Amino acid sequence: MTDIVSEINPQVFDSNLPDIHKIEMLPLEPKYAATNFKLGAGFTTIFVLILVFLRLQPWLEWDETLLTVLTVVVSVLIAICLLFTIYKKLADPLKTYALREFDLSFQSGLFFRKKVTQPITRIQHIELKRGPIERKIGLATLQVFSAGGALHTFEIPGLELSKAQKIRQFILQHKDSVTHG
Template sequence: MSQILFTNQSLSVHNLADVTALEMQRLSPRYAPLNLLCGTIFLLFLLTILAAIRWQTWLTLPDWYLHLFPLIFGGLVAVGLLWLLYDYLADKRKGYAVREQDLSYQSGLFFQSLVTQPILRVQHVELKRGPIERKAGLATLQVFSAGGSLYTFAIPGLPEADARKLRQFILSHSDVSQDG
């Protein structure tokens, strides 16, 4: 019974627009250093707390903490530095591509991924700018589809003007319907 309405015209894959041949645009050159700075500040904050606990005078600490302190501190420094380095290199690799009909965002260093969002399926668009991003003149573009909040398409680290242009491009796209 499943044959009745079934058509199966062959489509040559070679004629389709190819996601492997995307023209990737880099994020703002300020994005990776900024992220590195934020990460460093966070790491320093953690280290300061560890040290503050070690050398404060109000509480007596358990022995194991005093013994293991150099190990914990050193370990955190090593892991933190590795993490910062990985993040920095990964940030450098992030990029996005815009085609007539869809947006793509590429990320990851060891685990690489490419997310593609057809503009036709966009429900609404948001520009997000945290305090640090505002200072640096950057913005994050968030694109929501019916796929749910788990699958919000986001491009971080866009120069503000580009982000606005991109937002306008999506909103004025003929396929973005008003009612979703």
């Protein structure tokens, strides 16, 4: 590591800096990945069933060329759905998060690993988002907004509600926190 340090500027990098590479990342609730998979698989199955039904139903005549085009389009759609479900199945369990004293991190991705780190002092406001399914299984998504804009909203899904509330409380009570709600 010394060559890099000298390459840039000896004063800049302090070897005692806390290292984001050495954070202990915590897994999300196992329920999160499992439910996502069930949803994806269920959706794909229903989608396929509906299409098969439409294809085989006896009442309506299909135009020949239209039929071939539609078949191709539909197969591609189904393939995308399947791939997406499989990807989620593999990638969801790999999502991890960590809470340090001054920042939050979230890591995700199967082929492209991505670790986003949000310093608490730059947080503008926090939201707990709970859709109907999340409510049913007792999970919550923690959304953290910074001035980086809507594209860079920091999000940790699949947290147990009590844990999400605790994290929110931690951020709100943090001395660096400048949040208003």
